[in-house]
Amino acid sequence: DIQMTQSPSSLSASVGDRVTITCRTSQTISIYLNWYQQRPGKAPKLLIYSTSSLQSGVPSRFSGSGSGTDFTLTISSLLPEDFATYYCQQSYITPLTFGGGTKLEIK
Amino acid sequence: QVQLVQSGAEVKKPGASVKVSCQASGYTFTTYGITWVRQAPGQGLEWMGWISADNGNINYAQKFQVRVTMTRDTSTSTAYMELRSLRSDDTAIYYCARNESSGLGYWGQGTLVTVSS
Numbered sequence: 001d002i003q004m005t006q007s008p009s010s011l012s013a014s015v016g017d018r019v020t021i022t023c024r025t026s027q028t029i030s031i032y033l034n035w036y037q038q039r040p041g042k043a044p045k046l047l048i049y050s051t052s053s054l055q056s057g058v059p060s061r062f063s064g065s066g067s068g069t070d071f072t073l074t075i076s077s078l079l080p081e082d083f084a085t086y087y088c089q090q091s092y093i094t095p096l097t098f099g100g101g102t103k104l105e106i107k
Numbered sequence: 108q109v110q111l112v113q114s115g116a117e118v119k120k121p122g123a124s125v126k127v128s129c130q131a132s133g134y135t136f137t138t139y140g141i142t143w144v145r146q147a148p149g150q151g152l153e154w155m156g157w158i159s160a161d162n163g164n165i166n167y168a169q170k171f172q173v174r175v176t177m178t179r180d181t182s183t184s185t186a187y188m189e190l191r192s193l194r195s196d197d198t199a200i201y202y203c204a205r206n207e208s209s210g211l212g213y214w215g216q217g218t219l220v221t222v223s224s
Contacts, residue, residue: 034210036152043202043214044144044152050209087152091210095168096142098152 002026002090006099012107013078021073021102023066023088032092033071035064038101039084047086048073080106109133111203111215118221119193126189127218129203136184137161140206143177143188145199146217153199157206158186193222 003026013019023033031051036044046055048064051071061076075082083106088099114128129141143155156167158177165177171190179186186203201218204211 036211043204043217044211045214046210046212053209055209055212089152089210094154094157094166096154098154101151 001095002029002093002097004088004090004097004099006086006088006102008102009100010103010105012105014107015078015080017078019075019078019104021086021088021104023071023073023099025069025071025090028068029090029092031067032090033064033066034089034091035062035073036087036089037082037084038087044087049091078104109205109213111205111213113201113203113215113218116219116221118223121194121222121224123193123222124189124191125193125220126187127201127203127220129186129188129215131160131184131186131205134205136179137181141177141179141186142204142206142211144202144204144211146202147196147199150199155188155201160186190220193220195222198222 005024007022033051035048037047038044047058047062052064063074065072083104086102110132112130117125119125137160140157140159142157145153155171158165160179174191176189198221203215205213
């Protein structure tokens with residue numbers, strides 16, 4: 001199975017900050033990396049697919065980059081509704097695997 | 108609009124089985140597969156497997172291979188996930204999600220399954 005390592009596991013930031021979350025995979029997955037946001041008590045929501053493509057309806061302050069084994073999710077200017085947990089997921093091969101999550105908290 | 112509506116919360120005893128349903132609407136059911144993901148309390152997301160809504164082909168995570176069965180009923184646009192021989196560590200929220208080439212684009216609201224004696 002492909003192992004997914006997300007960092008940091010938690011992050012404190014302020015409204016307006018720029019934040020970056022990293023995801024590293026145990027083997028190359030080309031660009032088959034997705035990012036999800038999960039708010040407390042809610043189902044995950046797809047933000048970014050295929051490394052850098054923005055899901056319909058997702059604000060442009062979210063962006064993704066990377067290839068191979070190293071990927072990043074960047075939020076350019078945090079809004080209050082962005083404080084949530086973020087997960088990366090590889091869709092290169094089954095079993096699909098998720099990172100452990102990054103909890104983004106208000107400083 | 109696309110919706111995936113799951114069945115309600117369940118409480119089961121160890122050793123029992125649970126069957127969770129996921130009814131799709133707002134799109135042609137057989138166009139997309141359905142993936143099942145679970146999330147233990149306070150933990151991350153775990154992929155359980157996938158079923159093609161078109162032909163019923165399945166792909167289970169090895170961890171669940173012997174205990175899970177995923178099925179679908181195209182006449183009611185409903186997917187099902189049955190997990191047998193439940194243990195306390197199966198306590199989790201179980202989600203269905205629409206499997207798109209771009210990722211898991213639509214999710215059900217989740218079904219809490221509690222396993223307790």
